[in-house]
Amino acid sequence: MQPELDPDIDWVVRLSGEGREPCERAVAEAARDVALFRHIAREHDAGGRPGYVEIDAPLELYALTRLLRPRHVVEVGVSSGVSSAYLLRALARNGAGTLHSIDRPSVERRRPGAPRRPTESWALPAGRHSGWAVPFPLRGRWDLRLGDKADVIPLLAEELPAIDLFVYDVPHNDSSSWQEFRTLDPRCAPGAVAIADHGPHGELCSALARWARFRDAVPARRAGLGLFGFRAGARISGPKVRPTAKSDRRSRPAARADQA
Numbered sequence: 001m002q003p004e005l006d007p008d009i010d011w012v013v014r015l016s017g018e019g020r021e022p023c024e025r026a027v028a029e030a031a032r033d034v035a036l037f038r039h040i041a042r043e044h045d046a047g048g049r050p051g052y053v054e055i056d057a058p059l060e061l062y063a064l065t066r067l068l069r070p071r072h073v074v075e076v077g078v079s080s081g082v083s084s085a086y087l088l089r090a091l092a093r094n095g096a097g098t099l100h101s102i103d104r105p106s107v108e109r110r111r112p113g114a115p116r117r118p119t120e121s122w123a124l125p126a127g128r129h130s131g132w133a134v135p136f137p138l139r140g141r142w143d144l145r146l147g148d149k150a151d152v153i154p155l156l157a158e159e160l161p162a163i164d165l166f167v168y169d170v171p172h173n174d175s176s177s178w179q180e181f182r183t184l185d186p187r188c189a190p191g192a193v194a195i196a197d198h199g200p201h202g203e204l205c206s207a208l209a210r211w212a213r214f215r216d217a218v219p220a221r222r223a224g225l226g227l228f229g230f231r232a233g234a235r236i237s238g239p240k241v242r243p244t245a246k247s248d249r250r251s252r253p254a255a256r257a258d259q260a
Contacts (some may be wrong), residue, residue, distance in 0.1 A: 001041045001050050007031070007059040008223045015193050015220060015229050016067040026063035036089055036135070040082055043133035047125040049080070055169050055197050057222055058086040064193060065090035070097050070164030074156060074184065076149050077169035077197075078103035079124070081131035087167070088138040100143045100160070102152045103130040153180045163187040168196040177207035185211065188232050195229035202226030
């Protein structure tokens, strides 16, 4: 596992709405946190996953959290928890805020010595759990929920008073993603930031582009990655959100990590 060496300051500037100098300071603060990086790297090595796949912009996520000072961050997709760890570190330094993470664990299954299939790069090694690389001292601000995002996202949309930062890091299709974005949108006030990962070299999906248009925003790409985000403006048009029926949600409850 290698540290991030080329953070995109301009991307942080665009999404945060802050000047370049405070954005540079926030990114530099994350880069100086050698202890956090070393902990995560050790956990990955111990799990036999030194080349683990995660969002390749943890410094930017940390910086955005420090600058936005969010009350509630929603993260879809956890795996080992690299992004979760940096988000939680930033919330701890802010002294406020909660990270609400959703994960549907995929456990790696292969014979000893057999090659790992590329499509399973995010799967959990045997004996590991979602967020296994996150330091325990950071978990006090973590609401980790295990379950299908289609079930958990409507629950969070009802429970949370606001969503200030949204990070979507899962394989997705435009139809289901658009429904999920619409469900969360009423909780995203102007100034909220939404980010979606489309793979190392993926292009902007139509669901995120559509959501950005609905919020009078233009998605910005993190240089060199398939990572796009926008800073929400006022809602300009679009269909009303129809919440999932409560009876449907209750039929498939999501498990919190401490209950799984």
